[in-house]
Amino acid sequence: MKASWEKTEKNRGVLTVEVDEGQLEEALGQAFRKVVTKVNIPGFRKGKVPRSIFEKRFGVEALYQDALDILLPKAYQSAVEETKIEPVDQPEIDIDQLEKGKPFIFKATVTVKPEVALGEYKGLEIPEEDFSVKPEDVDVELKQMQERQGELIVVEDGEVEEKDRAIIDFEGFVDGEPFEGGKAEQYNLEVGSGQFIPGFEEQLVGMKQGEEKEIKVTFPEEYHAEELAGKEAVFKVKLHEIKRMQLPELDDEFAQDVSEFDTLDELKADIENKLKEQKQQEEENHKRNTLVEQAAQNAEIEVPPVMVEHEIDHMLRHFEQQLSMQGINLEQYAQFTGQDIAAIREQFKEDAEKKVRANLVLEAIAEQESIQVNDEEVEAELKKLAEQMNRELEEVKRLLTAQGGLGSVKEDLKIRKTVDLLVSNSKNAA
Template sequence: MQVTETLNEGLKRGYKITITGAELDAKVTAKLEEAQPEIGMKGFRKGKVPMAMLRKQFGERLMGEAMQEAVDGAMSEHFETSGDRPAMQPQIEMENGESWKPGDDVVVTVSYEALPAIPEVDLTGLKLERLVVKAEDAAVTEALENLAKSVQNFEKRRKGTKAKEGDQVVIDFEGFVDGEAFEGGKGEDYPLVLGSGSFIPGFEDQLVGAKEGEEAEVNVKFPEQYGAAHLAGKDALFKCTVKEVRGPKDAEIDDELAQKFGAEDLAALKGQVAERLEAEYKGAARAILKRGLLDQLDEKVKFDLPPSLVEAEAGQIAHQLWHEENPEVHDHNHGSIEPTDEHKKLAERRVRLGLLLAELGRKNEIEVTDAEFTQAVMNQARQYPGQERAFFEFVQQNAQMQQQLRAPIFEDKVVDFITQGAEVTDKEITKEDLEKAIEALDQI
């Protein structure tokens, strides 16, 4: 086997690997000899099948395996010897594939971009500011008021009051399609909150303005994708009787409210709310500290970047931002999105810092533990209620998904490692100042 360098320009590498026909034939013969004792064919006892027949029967498949093993072995040896680490999967092509026949040499071309050598970075002298926000009484009260709204009750309005959006109407109803009542279209004493979107689109709107004791006819059309196929896309009439109109009333902020949320009393609930708020503030403050750290690291080190990684990252940034600007588009059936110079500049920063953090983590033997990975999978699985098991199985079978879950954990652990050696000053600020700092972060 012969390996010849064809390209060494910046981070770009190219090689030509020549595997002689004799080498391949020897590999195939070795495989056949290894398997021969276990093979039997009609007319021959197990282990007595002639080599010529084995070669005719299995030679072509084994030749493919021999080629792959030879190329993989050559690449593995090359990376071990050169110390190169490819930025992305190397491109491998068989140069004489169309004209190749058994006995010929195999010529393979390999090209890739090598990851750059990361220069040593001086982590001494890093100065960081950690923002600290206490949960003030006003913030706790606001959070309690929001909790009270989430468990609001409804009280009966005086007779003659017109129902408005946000009110609850208690109705009897019966639905008809083509003049015939349909199964499941009838209900009594049903409490419907107007504006909740819990009924067919357009149904609740037609009850706005209704009064207690009134009868109303509601005309709607079932959605084309409605769950009951026999009703999908059909026009329907619902005959309704409004039995009560009720107005929303927030729950009282008291011990009873606290108990609804699992707390012993109001004082305990206030403590839990304060802890949750401060945890949220701490998470936001950490994001600001991390940005400050990354800004300093970005200033400290510069090195060549693999163009393929930058291009891929710029494309991903452009695609993500396009969808944020066009939230009504949920699929990827849109035209090509070309990254701008700003996208490319941001991509260069992300790739540079990503490679730097990866190298610092490698040198300091920082790893994601099995427990940390399992916790990340569990957190992600909660987004798919009822399908957690299927999600776990998907992650087990998908190496790329595993990497996506490990990457942010690893990065945070490296950031924590660097922060431990930095000079960190705490600065107490208000919730409002923290919100302004987060807004400024998003604008960068």
């Protein structure tokens, strides 16, 4: 097999591959053995038709597609390895020559990992930022604990307030006509949560139990349902019930209910200590993220759009998992927020591009500094993972091997060591 690589653009080029006729013949033979079992020709038992008779009847061209399915993936992968290119997307294949008795020639147009021209990555400075724990930080944490212990009670005589739960019926109309998805009964809405179209929840404030009201809103211009985008709508709303969170008193009894401590002061001290630990971790993350961002900004690199799209795919899958834990899917989220999937993807684009850029730069620094990860370091990392997952080490290894993840553990460690290098060589290093 022969392979040659020619760059045509910054991150794209053409891989020309020539496979000798012997390999093509072998693939045609495999293709024939696959299809002959399905062929009926008078005078021959099924699966026993000689290849010469098959080709005379149907032509050798009838075998080409199956032969390509067999030959192309292996030939392309071998050519990638031979030319030492790093594709980041599926190739565009063009067949130049496919003829029995002659070499098989094809061209693959490929987007490859971009070259990185590193700038300054040592001696970088981290801007000062305050990571101390303040009294109000403790108060916020305490307030959240208080709210978690709160109890929803029915408000018999009162008006809807921000953060109340309003149990409502509603039906929406555009130009006097009801629209699909605009009607619900006994809907439990947290007022101020932002679930509904802007302006809807605010107009619930002040309503009383049993009251009916018309709420006028305008759908966002980017609303996922094009027939509603930018249009004015009227919702007929009936309020059935108001539920409000009743919070417990912040006292020693509260501390005893939510912790192992006897007094509120002891609970506050524990919260402060835990917050200090969190802040220390935040400070460390801030240092590392800031240095990576600076190193990435100092480098010259043209990120292929396809790499950004792949990263958006990854981020969107993670986002969907988070939504599923809240009991909703991506389509419902899009409907609640008045967006379509394309708009949601666009929100991830900037962060995705930064992440791809940072990873490429860190890989380049690791190569420049000859950073390596040995087997002992991988083993130690796997032991940590096993402890975190509360599983046996060998079981974790089997799981990761099945998922193709052992290599990623090594790469993650290499990136971590590279960031360690940035930190130790920064101006702020102790």
